[in-house]
Amino acid sequence: MTPEGSLLAAEGLSKAYGPTPALDGADFSVHPGEVVAVMGPSGSGKSTLLHCLAGIVAPDRGTVRYGPHTLTGLTDAQRSALRRTDFGFVFQFGQLVPELTCLENVALPLRLNGTRRKDAERQARDWLEQLEVEGAAGQRPGEISGGQGQRVAVARALATRPRVIFADEPTGALDSLNGERVLTLLTNAARDTNAAVVLVTHEARVAAYSDREIVVRDGRVKDMAGRI
Ligand SMILES: Nc1ncnc2c1ncn2[C@@H]1O[C@H](COP(=O)(O)OP(=O)(O)O)[C@@H](O)[C@H]1O
Numbered sequence: 001m002t003p004e005g006s007l008l009a010a011e012g013l014s015k016a017y018g019p020t021p022a023l024d025g026a027d028f029s030v031h032p033g034e035v036v037a038v039m040g041p042s043g044s045g046k047s048t049l050l051h052c053l054a055g056i057v058a059p060d061r062g063t064v065r066y067g068p069h070t071l072t073g074l075t076d077a078q079r080s081a082l083r084r085t086d087f088g089f090v091f092q093f094g095q096l097v098p099e100l101t102c103l104e105n106v107a108l109p110l111r112l113n114g115t116r117r118k119d120a121e122r123q124a125r126d127w128l129e130q131l132e133v134e135g136a137a138g139q140r141p142g143e144i145s146g147g148q149g150q151r152v153a154v155a156r157a158l159a160t161r162p163r164v165i166f167a168d169e170p171t172g173a174l175d176s177l178n179g180e181r182v183l184t185l186l187t188n189a190a191r192d193t194n195a196a197v198v199l200v201t202h203e204a205r206v207a208a209y210s211d212r213e214i215v216v217r218d219g220r221v222k223d224m225a226g227r228i
């Protein structure tokens with residue numbers, strides 16, 4: 001059963017790497033504008049779940065539905081196009097392009113979607129401001145701190161106004177103060193644009209940022225019963 005009103009929903013996802021099951025019948029759904037925190041021990045299948053949901057990895061079994069689309073039924077080219085327009089990604093290490101300035105990094109996905117340079121750079125500057133890192137606009141990723149880099153990475157992920165943002169331990173390399181700040185900025189910006197967020201995190205205070213928490217264990221998804 002696909003949960004009513006969901007934007008992205010997966011049913012019975014299984015994926016094995018050789019003899020290792022990474023996912024083993026995982027179900028998932030997220031509503032428009034909802035922030036779902038994904039927790040669970042290392043190796044439990046969290047990253048594989050995100051990759052299947054985003055259409056980066058094809059599951060061995062199960063389906064992923066995004067709006068009217070069934071991701072597994074699309075061609076690679078269709079899936080890539082959808083990822084570029086509708087999904088945004090933030091990883092543990094920002095994976096910014098080192099040769100480009102921070103402004104150019106944020107403008108890049110807009111340029112790839114056909115936005116003119118001037119408009120792309122104006123929008124990129126606004127996003128850097130919103131993420132409180134406008135001072136880094138002219139600097140290259142190697143010249144800024146990890147916390148600043150993650151803010152730039154969040155700005156880049158949000159720039160195309162994606163419907164879903166996937167964030168895989170985006171604050172894993174930051175101290176807790178910087179980590180909390182980045183999560184606050186990310187989730188606030190996502191709420192402003194009504195984007196859904198699928199956030200893998202180990203932050204202790206994640207309940208403050210998320211609408212719902214799930215736990216992945218041995219490749220399966222468990223809903224958290226209530227909040228602490
Ligand atoms: N590309 C891969 N090749 C081989 N094994 C993998 C690959 N990706 C993940 N795995 C294995 O699948 C399991 C789940 O991994 P992963 O989804 O990365 O977990 P998590 O993100 O929760 O740490 C682990 O046992 C991991 O070693």
Ligand SMILES: [Mg+2]
Nearest residue numbers: 046047048168
């Ligand atoms: Mg992982």
